[in-house]
Amino acid sequence: MNLPALHAALLGWFSVQRRDLPWRVTDEQGRRDPYRVWVSEVLLQQTQVVRGRVYFERFLTAFPTVQALASAPQEAVLKAWEGCGYYARARNLHRAAQQIVQSGLPSTYEGWRALPGVGPYTAAAVASLAFGEAQAVLDGNVRRVLSRLYAVEEPTPRWAQETADALLDSDHPGEWNEALMDLGATICTPANPRCAECPLSAQCAAFASGDPAQYPAPKKRAAVRQISAVALLIGTAQQAYLEPRTGALLGGLWGLPLEEVGPDEDEAAALLRLTARLGAATGRRLGTAQHSMTHRTLAVTVYAAEADLPLTPVVQRPLPRLDHKLLALDSADRVQPALF
DNA sequence: AAGCCGGGGTC
């Protein structure tokens, strides 16, 4: 591989085709705010740029500085993250902000890597983009570009990182990293890559093979589980009894009280468990909502219920999309006597 | 190394 030619080709393309993104703004000296870079990188973990962009604006408005983030309640941080998924990212971001206020802002790869929620990718991205350190990022885009460049169908993590390290333009590490990712996102796409517009096609083994899209081979994925559950709406879609969710799944968020329908169980049994736990009286059936997550498909049936429990305004709590769907079953066709 | 963690875009 001719490295100088590779660097010149990609950086030349990037100088013209780079995407204009809010976390790429620089000051008069051409420096970026490390806080903005860090927030954007965490937001973009397993999240596409178009969506990350919306949440970035929302998040930076709520927490313009690392001090503002550190001093906010965790629930406010999760509220700004509501609907974005992978909520451990928000909890870790919050914890890391508090560590930064205590111990100072890291300026090296190793320093960033030590913070919660900052892995090899994010540490390399912040170190190179905000501090000019020569660290190569390896994300899904880079993995795919390298897989094609060398026609390696099943790149191991080790091979991919070593190859990314070897190709890095140490004189322009931040630019190089972003250029490689932009190429993967806009030209070297998973399906139907636009090789005719690619600045690296002349050096690309997958292009030479005639079927670049076969690289890399698809990853094997875990089977999706089907889950049924029942939930109670005590109150209204605007003002309801909500429970905090704990554990890995949706931890830190709130939602309607919910019970899973066991494999050898009918819905009535789960409903009985739920009403017994809360001392609630079941009302009418409001409907069933379907919700799919990466690893499971949920069918949740919601019942109206009465109980002597505190109601809180829904807008005050961070709720996952699932619970917004459940609340939407309390639809306009339901008469709300309190309003009349 | 493999599972788990959301939600949505795209083909």
Next chain:
DNA sequence: GACCCAGGCTT
């Protein structure tokens, strides 16, 4: 429905 997305943490 399959596959993916500027991944990281836990086991």
